[in-house]
Amino acid sequence: xxxxxxxxxxxxxxxxxxxxxxxxxxxxxxxxxxxxxxxxxxxxxxxxxxxxxxxxxxxxxxxxxxxxxxxxxxxxxxxxxxxxxxxxxxxxxxxxxxxxxxxxxxxxxxxxxxxxxxxxxxxxxxxxxxxxxxxxxxxxxxxxxxxxxxxxxxxxxxxxxxxxxxxxxxxxxxxxxxxxxxxxxxxxxxxxxxxxxxxxxxxxxxxxxxxxxxxxxxxxxxxxxxxxxxxxxxxxxxxxxxxxxxxxxxxxxxxxxxxxxxxxxxxxxxxxxxxxxxxxxxxxxxxxxxxxxxxxxxxxxxxxxxxxxxxxxxxxxxxxxxxxxxxxxxxxxxxxxxxxxxxxxxxxxxxxxxxxxxxxxxxxxxxxxxxxxxxxxxxxxxxxxxxxxxxxxxxxxxxxxxxxxxxxxxxxxxxxxxxxxxxxxxxxxxxxxxxxxxxxxxxxxxxxxxxxxxx
Numbered sequence: 001x002x003x004x005x006x007x008x009x010x011x012x013x014x015x016x017x018x019x020x021x022x023x024x025x026x027x028x029x030x031x032x033x034x035x036x037x038x039x040x041x042x043x044x045x046x047x048x049x050x051x052x053x054x055x056x057x058x059x060x061x062x063x064x065x066x067x068x069x070x071x072x073x074x075x076x077x078x079x080x081x082x083x084x085x086x087x088x089x090x091x092x093x094x095x096x097x098x099x100x101x102x103x104x105x106x107x108x109x110x111x112x113x114x115x116x117x118x119x120x121x122x123x124x125x126x127x128x129x130x131x132x133x134x135x136x137x138x139x140x141x142x143x144x145x146x147x148x149x150x151x152x153x154x155x156x157x158x159x160x161x162x163x164x165x166x167x168x169x170x171x172x173x174x175x176x177x178x179x180x181x182x183x184x185x186x187x188x189x190x191x192x193x194x195x196x197x198x199x200x201x202x203x204x205x206x207x208x209x210x211x212x213x214x215x216x217x218x219x220x221x222x223x224x225x226x227x228x229x230x231x232x233x234x235x236x237x238x239x240x241x242x243x244x245x246x247x248x249x250x251x252x253x254x255x256x257x258x259x260x261x262x263x264x265x266x267x268x269x270x271x272x273x274x275x276x277x278x279x280x281x282x283x284x285x286x287x288x289x290x291x292x293x294x295x296x297x298x299x300x301x302x303x304x305x306x307x308x309x310x311x312x313x314x315x316x317x318x319x320x321x322x323x324x325x326x327x328x329x330x331x332x333x334x335x336x337x338x339x340x341x342x343x344x345x346x347x348x349x350x351x352x353x354x355x356x357x358x359x360x361x362x363x364x365x366x367x368x369x370x371x372x373x374x375x376x377x378x379x380x381x382x383x384x385x386x387x388x389x390x391x392x393x394x395x396x397x398x399x400x401x402x403x404x405x406x407x408x409x410x411x412x413x414x415x416x417x418x419x420x421x422x423x424x425x426x427x428x429x430x431x432x433x434x435x436x437x438x439x440x441x442x443x444x445x446x447x448x449x450x451x452x453x454x455x
Contacts, residue, residue: 091189094177097144099123099137102184111191113163124187129161140185147176147183160189169196216283223277230273234266264310271344275403278337279388282410289331289414291439296366297322297359299332303339304357307347315352316372318343326361328437334411335435339368341404342431346372348398350428366435373428382421408433416440 082103085092091108095101101119109116112127119126124140125133139152152158152172160170171192177184241259244251251259281287304318311318339357346355350372358369377385381392386409391402412419416436423429 088188093124093127093187093189095124095185095187097140097183097185099125099140108189111162111189112160127161129159129167132159143174143185144183147185149173149175152187160191169193212283216280219276220280223273223280226273227270227277230266230270234263234270237263237266272401275401275407278407279403282407287410287414289334289411291329291331293327293329294332294335296326296328296330296335296361296368296435297324299336300339300357300359300368303336303343307340307343311343311347311355314347314350316347316350316355318347318355318357320357320359322357322359324361326359326366326437328361328366328435329439330415330435331411335415338408338411338433339370341408342370342433345404345431346370346374346429349393350374353428361437364437366437368433368435369430371428371430376425376427377421377423377429378425379423382423385421386419 082094082105085103085105088105089107091111092103092105093101093108094103101122101124104112104114104116104119108119112119114126125136128136150173152174158170158172159167161167169192171190173188175186175188177186237259241263244256244259250256278287300322301320304320308318343355343357351374353373355373356369356371358367358371360367375393377392384390385392386405387402388406389402390406391398409419412433412435416439418434420432420434421429422432
């Protein structure tokens with residue numbers, strides 16, 4: 001073969017793979033070669049033949065003569081220009097079927113920390129953690145037996161190995177490349193370490209959400225189960241009290257006092273069970289509002305009547321102020337629950353001082369205010385007390401689950417209303433409930449998103 005003025009020049013990025021001892025030399029060299037023609041460097045395309053003159057061959061060492069012999073035996077053309085791989089955002093690695101690396105792009109150099117000249121001719125295993133190398137040889141053989149474009153290691157966690165020994169999570173896609181009758185593998189490698197971290201966080205979040213859902217379902221079931229015996233116990237106590245009220249059925253004074261205390265404790269247990277049940281309903285989206293036309297003034301009087309004895313027992317008188325009617329479409333039981341929760345708080349923290357309930361309305365909205373003169377709430381706690389299981393006082397001196405204000409707020413918000421707290425420590429607290437008299441078309445989204453509006 002006559003080389004003429006065309007001679008091969010090995011530049012950065014060029015790869016010339018020499019035949020090894022005893023190795024078949026048939027097949028194309030998958031590489032980037034630069035040729036020199038009339039003093040200009042250009043990438044080879046169809047028709048450019050590769051040769052070496054005597055002066056350059058002498059610098060190639062012991063395998064130069066072998067390469068020169070191989071070129072004279074094979075009149076080859078290299079129609080492949082791998083410079084396009086430099087514009088690919090992924091690390092691109094081209095390997096021979098025996099696992100030797102024949103080309104890497106600049107992104108691969110950056111990702112793995114190797115210089116191209118250090119990788120070319122070395123086995124691909126240098127880029128794999130040691131624990132994967134044996135199995136990778138098996139997979140490589142399987143791939144070349146049936147080469148096709150596909151992701152690598154579907155369903156497996158893949159890792160790459162940098163020059164400094166650091167591993168990284170990798171996503172790898174394979175594609176065959178046929179050159180001169182030889183099939184090479186092109187691997188596109190992407191560092192997915194950050195994505196894997198995000199996926200792990202998302203998985204932990206989903207697991208936590210599932211555990212919360214299971215907890216809420218347990219609370220719902222447990223609350224229902226507890227409610228049944230508590231209700232039965234309350235009925236039995238009421239029957240005993242009625243029997244004691246008949247002529248000749250009076251209970252001894254000491255026993256009557258114990259019966260009153262027992263009845264109060266049953267009411268307290270029932271309240272706690274109902275609060276847990278309501279929380280689980282809110283979390284599971286099972287809380288429903290059954291709207292009807294009611295008078296908020298009348299409803300407030302009924303709620304006060306149920307708690308007046310409790311207030312007197314603890315030294316707090318409850319006064320209600322309301323002129324005329326404040327009629328709107330609301331859920332009777334749920335609004336009564338709101339008023340009861342606010343009054344219970346006022347009695348508990350009111351320090352045996354008077355409590356005032358005010359109800360008023362204008363053509364569009366109705367307002368209910370519960371004011372006590374007790375210990376008050378610190379400014380830093382005033383938003384927090386509406387949270388689930390939140391308390392602004394020590395559990396050592398005051399009981400409860402910290403759910404009353406949370407449930408009250410959720411019910412008010414579900415009606416399209418607002419609840420506001422104004423308090424000065426040592427001067428009491430004022431809770432104001434503001435409600436639209438005409439309900440919204442659909443229930444507003446509460447913080448839990450678990451209320452259904454039934455007209």
